Amino acid sequence: MRVVAKFGGTSLGSGDRINRAADSIAAAVEHGHEIAVVASAMGSTTDDLLDEIKFETSDADRAEIVSMGERTSVRMLKAALAARGVDALFLEPGSEQWPVITNDLGEVDVEETSKRAAKLGEKLDGVVPVITGFLAQNLDGEVTTLGRGGSDTTAVMLGKYMDADEVVIVTDVEGVMTGDPHVVEGARNVGRITVDELRNLSFRGAEVVAPSALSYKDDTLDVRVVHYQHGDLLTGGTRIEGKFTNLIDMQENKLACLTVAGRAIRNRPGILADLSKALREADINVEAVASGMDSITFYVDIDCAEKAENVLHGEVVKDDLLSSVTVDDEIAVVRVTGGELPNRPGVLQDIVTPLAEAGINLHDVITSATSVAIFVAWDDREETLKIVQDKF
Numbered sequence: 001m002r003v004v005a006k007f008g009g010t011s012l013g014s015g016d017r018i019n020r021a022a023d024s025i026a027a028a029v030e031h032g033h034e035i036a037v038v039a040s041a042m043g044s045t046t047d048d049l050l051d052e053i054k055f056e057t058s059d060a061d062r063a064e065i066v067s068m069g070e071r072t073s074v075r076m077l078k079a080a081l082a083a084r085g086v087d088a089l090f091l092e093p094g095s096e097q098w099p100v101i102t103n104d105l106g107e108v109d110v111e112e113t114s115k116r117a118a119k120l121g122e123k124l125d126g127v128v129p130v131i132t133g134f135l136a137q138n139l140d141g142e143v144t145t146l147g148r149g150g151s152d153t154t155a156v157m158l159g160k161y162m163d164a165d166e167v168v169i170v171t172d173v174e175g176v177m178t179g180d181p182h183v184v185e186g187a188r189n190v191g192r193i194t195v196d197e198l199r200n201l202s203f204r205g206a207e208v209v210a211p212s213a214l215s216y217k218d219d220t221l222d223v224r225v226v227h228y229q230h231g232d233l234l235t236g237g238t239r240i241e242g243k244f245t246n247l248i249d250m251q252e253n254k255l256a257c258l259t260v261a262g263r264a265i266r267n268r269p270g271i272l273a274d275l276s277k278a279l280r281e282a283d284i285n286v287e288a289v290a291s292g293m294d295s296i297t298f299y300v301d302i303d304c305a306e307k308a309e310n311v312l313h314g315e316v317v318k319d320d321l322l323s324s325v326t327v328d329d330e331i332a333v334v335r336v337t338g339g340e341l342p343n344r345p346g347v348l349q350d351i352v353t354p355l356a357e358a359g360i361n362l363h364d365v366i367t368s369a370t371s372v373a374i375f376v377a378w379d380d381r382e383e384t385l386k387i388v389q390d391k392f
Contacts, residue, residue, distance in 0.1 A: 001165040002124065003028065003233060006038040006133060006155035010172035011228030012073050013043040020228060021170070022080035025128060028233045029086055034124035035233075036162060037088075038133040039077050040151040041069025046134070063135075063143040067093065070132035070151075078130045088128040091120075093137035097129070099161075100136040100154060102144045108136070108157065117161035124162075131158070149210020156213040159221050166222040168234075169209055174227040175238030176201075176208050189237070195244040199370055209240070218243045244370075247337045248392055250385045254378055255287055255331040256305035257363060259297045260312055262322040266293050275315055282311045287333070288373060290364050297364065299375065302329055331363055332381035334388055337371040348372065354387050 005028075007021050028035050040046075046069045053065060074090035081088040091098055099116040101109040120129060133151025136144045146153045152169060159167035174189050176198065181187040199214050208225055217223055219242065226237030265271055272289070275296060279286060284307060288299040300308050309327050316322040336351070348365065351372060355362065360383065363375040376384045 001234070002034040002036075002121070002163065003166050003168060004036045004038060004155050004159040004162065004164045005168045005170060005233050006151055007040060007073075007077070007228070008151065008169070008171040009040040009043050009045070009069075011170045012039060012041075012077065015076075017228060018042075018076050018080050020231065021077060022084055022086075024170075024231050024233050025081060026084040026086050027231075029128060031234075033234070035128050036120070036124060036158065036164070037077065037128060037130045038151055038155040038158065039070060039073040039130055040133045042073050042076070045069030045072070060142055063145050066145065067132070067135050067143050070135055074130045074132050081128060081130070086128055087126055088130055090130045090132075092132045093135050093143045094141065097123075098137060099131070099158065100146070102136045102138050102146075104138065106144055108146070109139070112139070113157070114161040117158050118163070120158075121162035121164075147212065149212055152210035152213035153216070156209075156216040156221070156223060159223070160216045160218060164221065166224060166234075167217075168237075169223065169225045170228050170233070171208070171225060172228060173208060173225070174230075175225045175236075192239050192241055194242045195240055196242065196370075198240055199244055200368065208238075214240070214244055247335075248385070248389055249335045249337070250381060251287075251333045251335070254302040254329070255299045255333060255375075256302045256308070256327055256329040257297055257299055257331050257375070258305070258308055258312055258325060258327050259295050260316065260322060260325045261295045262316075262319070263294065264321075265296055266291065268321065272296060275312060278311050278315050279308060282307060284308050284311065288364075288366055288375075290366055299331065299333070299364075302331075305329055328363070330378040331375055332378045332384070334374045334376070334381065334384050335371055336374075336388060336392055350391055351388060354391065355384060358383060358387060360384055360387075 012018055025035055046066050049066050071092050078088045078090040097120055099120050101112040103109045133154040134146055136146055138144055156167050176190045176193050177187045179187045195214050195217055199211050223240040224237045230236050284300055284304045286298050290297040305327055312325040316325050360376055360380045366373045
């Protein structure tokens with residue numbers, strides 16, 4: 001197999017952990033696998049360096065300063081591999097074989113990076129390159145960075161462009177867990193998870209794999225997360241499946257919009273659960289939910305509208321704090337799903353402004369970590385779809 005293994009700061013946080021990392025790499029090489037390594041700065045070195053910059057500095061100087069953490073890591077790991085008889089070399093910005101190139105805007109130069117990475121991949125037979133994560137350089141040779149979580153991005157990007165079979169993210173967690181083991185009891189490892197699921201979790205606080213990294217994953221590249229104590233790069237942990245695709249989708253069927261009004265609904269613990277349970281028991285699927293201070297809106301298939309209205313009306317008459325239920329039918333929904341949406345400032349404005357200019361009224365806009373759902377009148381659906389497609 002051809003494997004890109006990324007070691008996070010915690011997994012390289014001491015000499016003992018560097019030894020453990022070197023052992024796992026050497027074992028994989030001994031079994032005949034082609035290994036490229038991406039190394040983060042040891043421990044919290046990058047944050048420590050940033051904290052000590054108490055003066056005005058240019059972006060170029062700042063990048064040079066923070067690069068010292070990764071530059072130290074690759075030298076340490078290369079030396080540990082050499083002590084085990086592994087033919088290794090460290091690569092950092094400025095190296096002749098350095099692969100990760102950015103343009104003048106600080107964005108990855110895909111054409112140049114893919115070309116250099118492929119060339120590096122041709123030399124993996126018997127040689128282990130140890131590459132600084134997080135760092136890049138522009139075509140003028142100046143050091144740049146890939147932003148927060150950049151080492152993950154380096155690893156998955158290189159895995160893709162070096163035609164690797166697998167990217168292994170070695171970190172301080174045993175893959176993706178069912179919950180935070182520091183908070184909940186009985187948290188266990190999730191053996192498999194989709195890119196879509198993980199990106200949504202990542203944008204909501206799960207620090208497993210940087211969301212920016214997953215945009216480089218495709219169906220041909222396996223990505224796995226393992227604990228640094230595991231010791232085996234090729235087994236265990238959580239396998240991340242599939243790829244995250246940008247998608248603009250218009251739902252084919254008409255929806256109805258049912259709104260329940262009540263005094264200070266937002267401050268009513270369990271009210272959403274009560275209303276949802278009533279719909280569930282009536283076998284009514286809810287397509288989406290939106291809430292306000294004094295109302296909750298359910299979107300359901302239009303064929304279920306009358307039934308849903310009767311169910312919700314029954315809940316209203318049982319509850320003195322609920323006032324009324326109303327129905328607006330023939331609603332359409334257009335959904336935009338994309339891995340880069342959370343990193344795109346003004347994305348809602350990009351959607352709302354052209355729709356407003358076209359005179360299209362929005363019934364609702366519901367967002368999640370990586371998607372935007374736009375609810376409009378059924379007769380406006382085709383124009384809405386065209387406008388959104390033109391934008392994305």
